[in-house]
Amino acid sequence: MARSSSTDTKAKAKEPGRLKQMFQVFQMTRRADPTSIWWFAAAFLVPVILGVLLALLLPGQNWLAIVLWILAGVLLGVLLFLIVLGRLAERAAYSQIEGQPGAVGAVLSNSLRRQWRSSEMPVAVHGRSQSAVYRAVGTPGVVLITEGQVGNISRQVDEERRKVQRIVPNVPVHVVNVGDGSDQVTLHKLPRAMNKYKKSLNRNEVLAVANRLDSLTQSPASAIPKGIDPTRVRAGRPR
Numbered sequence: 123m124a125r126s127s128s129t130d131t132k133a134k135a136k137e138p139g140r141l142k143q144m145f146q147v148f149q150m151t152r153r154a155d156p157t158s159i160w161w162f163a164a165a166f167l168v169p170v171i172l173g174v175l176l177a178l179l180l181p182g183q184n185w186l187a188i189v190l191w192i193l194a195g196v197l198l199g200v201l202l203f204l205i206v207l208g209r210l211a212e213r214a215a216y217s218q219i220e221g222q223p224g225a226v227g228a229v230l231s232n233s234l235r236r237q238w239r240s241s242e243m244p245v246a247v248h249g250r251s252q253s254a255v256y257r258a259v260g261t262p263g264v265v266l267i268t269e270g271q272v273g274n275i276s277r278q279v280d281e282e283r284r285k286v287q288r289i290v291p292n293v294p295v296h297v298v299n300v301g302d303g304s305d306q307v308t309l310h311k312l313p314r315a316m317n318k319y320k321k322s323l324n325r326n327e328v329l330a331v332a333n334r335l336d337s338l339t340q341s342p343a344s345a346i347p348k349g350i351d352p353t354r355v356r357a358g359r360p361r
Contacts, residue, residue, distance in 0.1 A: 147211045154214035165206040169198035216310040223252050225309055226269040226300055230258055233313050237261050237325060239332035244269070246278035255282055259332040262319030263294035267312065272299050289338050290331050294322050 151158050173195015177188040216229065227242030234240060237260050244254035253270025255278050264286050268275050279297060286295050298315050299306040307315045323331065 148207060151207065151211045151214045154217060155210060158210045161206050161210060162203060165202040166199040169202060170195045213310045220309045223254070226256050226267050226312065229309060229312050230256055234258065237328060239328060246282050248274045248278060255279055257282065258316065259328055259335065260316065261321040261323050261328060263296060263322050264331070265296045265298055265316050268297070268299045286335065289335060293331055
């Protein structure tokens with residue numbers, strides 16, 4: 123009995139934490155995008171209003187049916203609210219890191235589906251501008267993602283494309299440029315842009331291609347010790 127009561131106490135203690143965390147996410151999203159409050163209101167109120175109307179307007183309803191219709195509307199409203207909160211919170215989080223070095227790596231490591239194999243570390247970096255090229259392997263093939271000015275990183279993209287085509291010649295190679303230009307995609311739309319390509323590999327082939335590329339290529343950042351800024355490294359003085 124004592125163990126059971128302690129378990130119940132722990133479960134009750136966790137509940138306020140989750141609610142508080144959801145409220146913090148809601149506040150963060152509302153501050154980042156003030157118009158999101160209208161999406162939240164619509165997501166919750168529209169199902170509730172619909173449930174009330176169905177409860178009152180459908181003929182032959184008893185009190186139990188009316189309660190069930192209203193309850194169904196409230197539950198659906200809560201579900202849609204949580205879905206909208208998740209989508210808008212993710213977009214707000216991406217907007218805060220958009221344009222910063224490493225933002226693409228954060229998206230690749232956190233927002234891609236399981237059929238993708240990628241790393242948060244770039245496979246090529248332009249030293250002066252810190253523009254970078256990332257690589258992901260999925261059912262559409264190999265996708266190279268650029269971060270920063272496209273003109274600064276074009277040579278690295280071409281080199282990486284040739285390298286991939288030499289190692290896995292029969293696998294399609296796509297290029298997605300992340301940015302706010304006309305021929306670029308914004309950060310929060312990156313997963314959608316990568317998934318729009320036609321599928322050409324199955325799961326086993328994705329894993330085989332990713333392992334082959336990882337074994338025969340090495341990220342330039344992997345040779346740099348952690349905590350060192352590669353743009354500030356100076357050559358040693360001759361003795």
